[in-house]
Amino acid sequence: MALLEIAGMSLSFGGIEVLRDLDFAVEEGSITSLIGPNGAGKTSVFNCLTGFYRPRTGQITLAGGRIDRLAPHRVTRLGLARTFQNLRLFRELTAAENVMAGRHCRTGAGALDAVLGTRRHRREEAAIAEAAQRWLGFVGIPDAAERVAGSLPYGHQRRVEWARALATEPRLLLLDEPAAGLNASEKEELIALMRRIRDELGITILLIEHDMGLVMQVSEHIGVLDHGRKIAEGTPDKVQNDPLVIEAYLGRDEDEASEAA
């Protein structure tokens, strides 16, 4: 059974359909991508998966349990973590504090524990600090811990966001355009990091991406969205040669023919 299953999902805003009857599945242990032209509804899919939007119809199941009626924080607790298309770091806090956010849902000390300095509080704080440092190390920026997140170079901010998502101990990691704004060598590092997350940590990855080269290189399975509908699905080879996909990206043949004429 697939780790994530989307069945018959539709989403509309004030009568405008954003997603139409979408079926899609992500196999456990895979790196899967969702591609499509601008405005195809890719980020809307992520927002439905993470509980920020409530789909009008359809079901979303994560490891067999329904998540489509849950609030975002509950979805995260069940093992689904995300990054944002435009970085959403806590900019005025340090990189370590940012990553510590990911540990919130896996710890439980309350305000009273903190005020009284209970053993539970002290033990958890030590573990949270250790985890933050470990995840920053995993993404390759161990020295950034005490730096204010907003002051880090862009590529490092991206890594902080990844470390923060990983710290929630997800089973499935959703990456929203992770390569946006990165140069070629940074993209290579990103691909290597994605493979390490999957191979070393056993975390399944679902990614939305504009960069076709990156998607084709890294994904095992690709779904293509256009105008809120899935128009193709399959291996990179299959999708690349699908006439519907080519049409969606390049426009229809007749247009090209008439332009050429």
Add this chain to the structure above:
Amino acid sequence: MSTTTAPAAARSPRGIALTAVVILAALGIPLVANSYQLEVLSEAWFYVLLCLGLNIVVGYAGLLDLGYAAFFAVGAYTAGLVTLKLGLSFWLSLPLAVIAASIAGVVIGGPTLRLRSDYLAIVTLGFGEMVRITVRNLSVTGGASGLVGISRPWLFGYKLNSIGSYYYIFLALALLAVVASHRLERSRIGRAWKYVRSDEDAARAMGINHATIKLSAYVMGAIFAAIGGCFYAAKMTAIAPETFTFNQSLLILLGVVLGGRGKIPGVILGAIVVVVAPELFRDIGSMRMLVFALSLLLIMLLRPAGIWPERWRWG
């Protein structure tokens, strides 16, 4: 104080020395000060407690609360009612005030904290006035004249009667508030307050329930004010609704913003300025409030993030 939760300041030798000097000076003041000065300084320590409480709501969680005096009123009236109407010990009013403030915090905060900041400000303003008008109109709370004749509490066989004893009580409360704030700030919950303040959606995506986290900040702030309110009632022996006006809420908020939201030493300084500055300007008579207001304006223009410098570390 254990080493893991001690202020970063207190870990460095210079920080320990500075902190010790300030505390010793504060302890020694009653030996040299007259009763007027003690009265003003007791009030300053009291405001340190209130401002640190509001700082949790405004500074850490980023929620604009214009009705904070209401929780101060809840504490004061709890103490008044417990000692006068129920005839119980003052000390029993402390846990009861904490419970009352928590309930009030949940009842008010539950439905309103979902609002965006400007709407939240309006609703909390309304709530503050509601509490004041309610106690003004209930007979059990003594109506407009309030509660009179609240008995002074006993501590270790001494009746807390003199201004000197209240000076030390409020100093102790201020110090406890500093320690509690400091520990909260560096805790799982304290960080969650800042996450929600910084980016609510990102916080939610990290598995943080923004509604309960905001509520916990609001209730924690309410508890600080309620505890302060109990001791205020004991010190004054008489409380009236007009103590808990919108102006009072504003003055506490001023202390927080003036010193620097979210910065403990800044908030302490802000609280002291709010109490002491109008007293220093007393000699210039009727111009006093004008000069005070103008200096506040100047400070906010020149240092919008508060008096306390961003990078300056204690010790």
